[in-house]
Amino acid sequence: MPDTLSTIDTPAAIVSLPRMRRNIARMQQRADALGVRFRPHVKTTKCAEVVAAQRAAGATGITVSTLKEADQFFAQGVTDILYAVGMAPHRLAHALELRQRGCALQILTDSVPSALAIVEYGRAHAHAFEVLIEVDTDGHRSGIRPGEDALLDVGRTLHQGGMRLAGVLTHAGSSYELADPVALAALAEQERAGCVLAAQRLRAAGLPCEIVSVGSTPTALEASSLQGVTELRAGVYVFFDLVMRNVGVCAPEDLALSVLTTVIGHQAEKGWAIVDAGWMAMSRDRGTAKQSHDYGYGQVCTVDGEPLDGWLLTGANQEHGIVSCPGAPSVNIVGRFPVGCRLRIWPNHACATGAQFSAYEALEEDGSVQAWPRFHGW
Amino acid sequence: MPDTLSTIDTPAAIVSLPRMRRNIARMQQRADALGVRFRPHVKTTKCAEVVAAQRAAGATGITVSTLKEADQFFAQGVTDILYAVGMAPHRLAHALELRQRGCALQILTDSVPSALAIVEYGRAHAHAFEVLIEVDTDGHRSGIRPGEDALLDVGRTLHQGGMRLAGVLTHAGSSYELADPVALAALAEQERAGCVLAAQRLRAAGLPCEIVSVGSTPTALEASSLQGVTELRAGVYVFFDLVMRNVGVCAPEDLALSVLTTVIGHQAEKGWAIVDAGWMAMSRDRGTAKQSHDYGYGQVCTVDGEPLDGWLLTGANQEHGIVSCPGAPSVNIVGRFPVGCRLRIWPNHACATGAQFSAYEALEEDGSVQAWPRFHGW
Secondary structure (H helix, E strand, O other), rough: OOOOOOOOOEEEEEHHOOOOOOOHHHHHHHHHHHOEEEEHHHHOOOOHHHHHHHOOOOOOOOOEOOOOHHHHHHHHHOEEEEEEEEOHHHHHHHHHHHHHHHOOEEEEEHHHHHHHHHHHHHHHHHOEEEEEEEEEEOOOOOEEEOOOOEEEHHHHHHHHOOOOEEEEOOHHHHHHHOHHHHHHHHHHHHHHHHHHHHHHHHOOOOOOEEEEEEEOOOHHHOOOOOOOOOEEOOHHOOOOOOHHHHHHHOOHHHEEEEEEEEEEEHHHOOEEEEEEOOHHHHHHOOOOHHHHOOOOEEEEEEOOOOOOEEEEEEEEEEEEEEOOOOOOOOOHHHHOOOOOOOOOEEOOOHHHHOOOOOEEEEEOOOOOOOEEEEEOOO | OOEEOOOOOOOOOEEEHHHHHHHHHHHHHHHHHOOOOOEHHHOOOOOHHHHHHHHHOOOOOOOOHHHHHHHHHOOOOOOOEEEEOOOOOHHHHHEEEEEOOOOOOEEEOHHHHHHHHHHHHHHHHOOOOOEEEEEEEOOOOOOEEEHHHHHHHHHHHHOOOOEEEEEEEEEOHHHHHHHHHHHHHHHHHHHHHHHHHHHHHHHOOOOOOOEEEOOOHHHHHHOOOOOOOEEOOOOHHHHHOOOHHOOOOOHHHHHHHHEEEEEEEEHHHHHHEOOOOOOOHHHHOOHHHHOOOOEEEEHHHHOOOOOEEEEEEEEOOOOOOEEEOOOOOOOOHHHHHOOOOEEEOOOOOOOHHOOOOOOOEEEEOOOEEEEEOOOOOO
């Protein structure tokens, strides 16, 4: 007999496969319609089966946030890999080893010192790394602003140093802070225009710049044009989550990840059910706290995945969660959610919650589940 | 050549062994002086080498938060194991299997329905589970209040049902919300008195109650008497962290866990160094946000572990952290922390940060480090 949501142990990270497949198709169709390649960010799932589904739907290569992800997916046959975190000099040996084994690994820099380290290591090993320059289009984190002199300095350092200057990359991560389609479309245009400007400046200076890579889940879904862009990246769209729900780029029926949990006790006078999903299962992410709707540590649903309006995971210790309905403390909690009863909880942030588990439990339409391993650490 | 903080990859979870050993000795001495057994909570580390050090110092048995911890440590020869989370009925088969293999596993309940499930399963398998009743002495989570009728109802259900009623257990977890030694000592006394009262009520009703188990790191360190108590539990004391620093139960030189990180870039105008320790390394725990000193995502230290006053991990994305000094933005950040420079960061919460890693890097006084595996998931 196949496993089901009634038979597997809890807490478990449940992936609704019909929803995941729909989310994958939606983003691929966006990229196709906008005329760009799509390179999913696999940091969200670190799971071979999910990435296989993204590639089967048309994805061209993958984006990674660690070289461990590159190692793992290269071992599974993916050769086109973009490492989208600024290159630390001590990791160049690892990157070189991957490239020498046949992985078309691209690396990233946003400063002359970092570019010089790449050039020196590459020259010392007679190897031309393929390098993108990170562009800052919204001020939220890393990168060189499109109009800065440093952009050309880094480009010349790499190109004249014998490296392959492959292109420019940006990530408008501040899109997570918005919640209005007009503002999101404006940020998507800012992301596109800034990255294209950086590419144009490099080309005008006689430097190569084939790749123009942009993306975040919200801007990818709200962009109306990606003129001048060659590839789109996004990660959390594959599952979506409550933060994305508040941003406004998905509906409740798109939420593909939930945590299955069991009721282990009550504090009846307080209207609390105690469950076995604490912060170790949900993560400590409270990303919805500063958004329009604060979901606590997550939205409580029935075991069948139907949201229970007003019921939240309002507290979390390591292996204990508190389920309550802040507006209605007088409910008969013991009768409604008896010991042993199972619930599902939508997380705030799918990347953070998934990382707490060593496997997803992939749930088919027929109710069967199977474990899909995911890896952990660096 | 042995590995050192200069040669290992980053991010890495560094454990200072001299500090860890001192913390272990300090807590064991407390328990010895108070005349009780000490049963460390291994959920903090999930690491065989750490637990071996705790046992070598005198710990009697261990406390676990998952049956996976019980499985792993039983496989390593620990037989005296207390599973200190309310028993879910579906886990009774797993608990029985451990006990039948020779593990003296104790389980926990705080309600008649849960006790009945234990009795029914035990009787059906002709097995007397060893059960503690969870007592609520501070209202923060699970348990029966010491004076409630339910305490005796649960005791009778277990005892008359043929289970071995082993004792009572409480955890005054609200101690994490305090910061004053007088208030902590008062809470420690409340924890002790409540748990002892529960034991006395059970005994007065003719029920057995051998074990009286209390503890949290702050109350364990501030209790002046544990009269009537038989065992003490604590977990995070082994490493301590910034939350415990704010609570006031450790000094900076007691902080045994830090995250080693590498500078990968800058936003010089903003005074930011970008490092490769984001929330995946630190966890999303922001436990100091509501305390007297908010450390952001952590306190920045030199690679030698000296705190850099005012420098915090002020922002965190998945694999990017932002190091800055909120009071002094005009520093020459690129010169001070160049690309490739290594730093260490004290975390808010050692349990949450450790869980992000698949190994600790144990740092000896001589500067050598070796990997100590830790496990993950359920």
